[in-house]
Amino acid sequence: MTADPLPSWNECGAKRGILSFLARVTDDASPDFVPLPERVAVFDNDGTLWPENPIPFQAAFGFDELRRRVNGEPALGDSPMVQAALAGDFGALLEDGYSGLREVIELTHAEVTADAFRDTVEAWLATARHPRFGRRYDDLTYQPMQELLRLLEQAGFKNFIVSGGGTDFMRVWVERVYGIPHERVVGSSARASFDLRDGVPVLTKSLEHLFVNDKHAKPVGIHQFIGRRPVICCGNSDGDHAMLQYTTIGNPRPSFGLIVHHTDGEREYAYDAVTESTGKLVAALAEAPARGWHVVDMKRDWNTMFSPPEP
Amino acid sequence: MTADPLPSWNECGAKRGILSFLARVTDDASPDFVPLPERVAVFDNDGTLWPENPIPFQAAFGFDELRRRVNGEPALGDSPMVQAALAGDFGALLEDGYSGLREVIELTHAEVTADAFRDTVEAWLATARHPRFGRRYDDLTYQPMQELLRLLEQAGFKNFIVSGGGTDFMRVWVERVYGIPHERVVGSSARASFDLRDGVPVLTKSLEHLFVNDKHAKPVGIHQFIGRRPVICCGNSDGDHAMLQYTTIGNPRPSFGLIVHHTDGEREYAYDAVTESTGKLVAALAEAPARGWHVVDMKRDWNTMFSPPEP
Numbered sequence: 112m113t114a115d116p117l118p119s120w121n122e123c124g125a126k127r128g129i130l131s132f133l134a135r136v137t138d139d140a141s142p143d144f145v146p147l148p149e150r151v152a153v154f155d156n157d158g159t160l161w162p163e164n165p166i167p168f169q170a171a172f173g174f175d176e177l178r179r180r181v182n183g184e185p186a187l188g189d190s191p192m193v194q195a196a197l198a199g200d201f202g203a204l205l206e207d208g209y210s211g212l213r214e215v216i217e218l219t220h221a222e223v224t225a226d227a228f229r230d231t232v233e234a235w236l237a238t239a240r241h242p243r244f245g246r247r248y249d250d251l252t253y254q255p256m257q258e259l260l261r262l263l264e265q266a267g268f269k270n271f272i273v274s275g276g277g278t279d280f281m282r283v284w285v286e287r288v289y290g291i292p293h294e295r296v297v298g299s300s301a302r303a304s305f306d307l308r309d310g311v312p313v314l315t316k317s318l319e320h321l322f323v324n325d326k327h328a329k330p331v332g333i334h335q336f337i338g339r340r341p342v343i344c345c346g347n348s349d350g351d352h353a354m355l356q357y358t359t360i361g362n363p364r365p366s367f368g369l370i371v372h373h374t375d376g377e378r379e380y381a382y383d384a385v386t387e388s389t390g391k392l393v394a395a396l397a398e399a400p401a402r403g404w405h406v407v408d409m410k411r412d413w414n415t416m417f418s419p420p421e422p
Numbered sequence: 423m424t425a426d427p428l429p430s431w432n433e434c435g436a437k438r439g440i441l442s443f444l445a446r447v448t449d450d451a452s453p454d455f456v457p458l459p460e461r462v463a464v465f466d467n468d469g470t471l472w473p474e475n476p477i478p479f480q481a482a483f484g485f486d487e488l489r490r491r492v493n494g495e496p497a498l499g500d501s502p503m504v505q506a507a508l509a510g511d512f513g514a515l516l517e518d519g520y521s522g523l524r525e526v527i528e529l530t531h532a533e534v535t536a537d538a539f540r541d542t543v544e545a546w547l548a549t550a551r552h553p554r555f556g557r558r559y560d561d562l563t564y565q566p567m568q569e570l571l572r573l574l575e576q577a578g579f580k581n582f583i584v585s586g587g588g589t590d591f592m593r594v595w596v597e598r599v600y601g602i603p604h605e606r607v608v609g610s611s612a613r614a615s616f617d618l619r620d621g622v623p624v625l626t627k628s629l630e631h632l633f634v635n636d637k638h639a640k641p642v643g644i645h646q647f648i649g650r651r652p653v654i655c656c657g658n659s660d661g662d663h664a665m666l667q668y669t670t671i672g673n674p675r676p677s678f679g680l681i682v683h684h685t686d687g688e689r690e691y692a693y694d695a696v697t698e699s700t701g702k703l704v705a706a707l708a709e710a711p712a713r714g715w716h717v718v719d720m721k722r723d724w725n726t727m728f729s730p731p732e733p
């Protein structure tokens with residue numbers, strides 16, 4: 112008998128489901144065998160691989176960065192939207208078709224070189240701490256999902272992040288934290304510009320042709336960046352509904368859908384239909400039984416929540 | 423003494439250069455050692471891995487496909503631009519800011535499902551033959567470059583295509599022909615749309631947010647799709663100039679630039695400054711000596727031109 116590859120998972124339908132799915136698709140004598148190049152697994156990030164509360168981690172970065180910017184350039188603080196952001200009034204930022212949010216993103220994620228942005232995110236990760244858990248943000252990943260990532264790798268799968276988070280933000284830490292290389296990160300992104308400054312190549316971030324990789328855009332991003340239909344899809348909210356459908360409905364290959372359901376207010380957060388912004392899980396949850404998507408009850412199905420702290 | 427890993431290359435500066443570069447960057451005792459995740463090599467396709475004459479192969483596909491479409495829908499033939507395309511009048515398509523070319527691309531590459539487009543390209547490849555060499559287009563790749571791709575793989579590099587060609591067009595055959603997986607193809611692409619038709623997920627191609635991956639856009643595409651600065655860049659025209667600069671100027675890692683110079687009118691085509699459209703090589707060639715980019719003289723440096731025909 113071999114060791115349990117998913118020790119942080121209690122016995123549950125999702126655990127049994129993934130193990131039997133992998134046994135079928137990797138057995139070349141099975142009619143469900145999936146050839147190696149087609150072993151594509153996609154994972155949402157916020158709420159699926161790491162938490163998205165009390166606010167999405169990239170929003171925490173944005174607000175901290177805004178505070179830092181306003182300290183250096185007080186005139187920025189004259190903007191009502193900057194004031195709303197600094198006061199934590201997320202609602203105001205979402206009014207008027209998200210125009211405030213766009214202003215904050217523009218200030219913190221654009222008109223900066225790609226190198227400088229990476230350095231800013233690194234510096235933030237090194238000092239910022241999650242308000243409830245007191246740990247580095249990039250140290251707060253779900254241990255059961257880390258085990259799943261490793262198991263899939265061992266089964267010959269390529270793991271991809273397919274997240275509404277910013278691609279440039281995620282690439283700073285995703286390889287170190289998940290073992291996922293940069294080119295397997297599909298997030299929200301835009302078109303940088305390239306020029307030579309004093310003879311040296313410089314890439315500058317912008318919001319030109321912004322691609323917001325959420326909801327119906329996720330299958331679009333998968334097509335444009337990965338170019339292959341996934342056979343495994345893991346998400347946690349209605350933002351992942353379309354990619355769950357794309358992965359599992361009418362796929363000529365066997366497929367597997369999984370929804371991480373946030374039910375554990377003690378060890379993490381309990382939410383689904385409660386929140387009005389990120390993490391709403393209503394339509395996908397309702398469709399799960401008919402589609403055979405496995406719903407993970409975090410409180411019941413996971414015996415460990417977070418990965419051990421980095422030494 | 424081990425076998426020559428580049429047998430189709432004669433002794434030349436480019437061959438010596440790549441072998442000594444690989445020896446340095448893979449030796450972990452060398453100050454030039456490059457860790458595995460950073461071993462990124464980018465290759466242009468048209469004119470670098472396969473020919474681009476008498477017309478780029480994707481243009482040949484487009485014109486053949488246009489002919490097929492007009493046969494079924496004769497009204498399409500009323501358009502002056504369609505007539506120009508069918509007459510092979512490439513110049514007319516490029517007038518007015520490429521508006522004719524866009525019309526042809528729209529007709530042949532958009533408003534079609536991603537699955538149907540793939541099937542169309544497969545069907546074309548199966549029947550179309552190169553007018554001079556009489557072989558399948560996807561069977562006409564440069565043997566010396568195939569050897570280089572294999573050598574880099576063995577040295578732990580990830581090879582990426584960074585081409586002006588269409589991503590969806592290339593992904594149909596690139597894995598079979600070059601051993602390069604779909605997610606490592608950075609080409610021209612646009613935003614598809616996703617919906618459920620009769621309950622079944624469908625991706626439909628469009629020209630929305632078209633990204634033309636050429637010239638200054640190549641480093642932009644590398645940033646957005648790969649997210650890592652390459653250390654090896656191979657191209658053949660001024661369309662690759664910016665990515666050669668991005669790879670080699672001010673790179674904190676050792677880097678290697680290579681230009682395939684089309685000098686062999688007997689076995690292939692001799693062109694550089696002659697052509698006015700694809701394949702012009704003037705500025706990058708002029709800058710090569712100062713930058714240390716290796717220029718491959720195809721006639722002199724390659725003892726074999728094409729890969730052996732598939733059985």
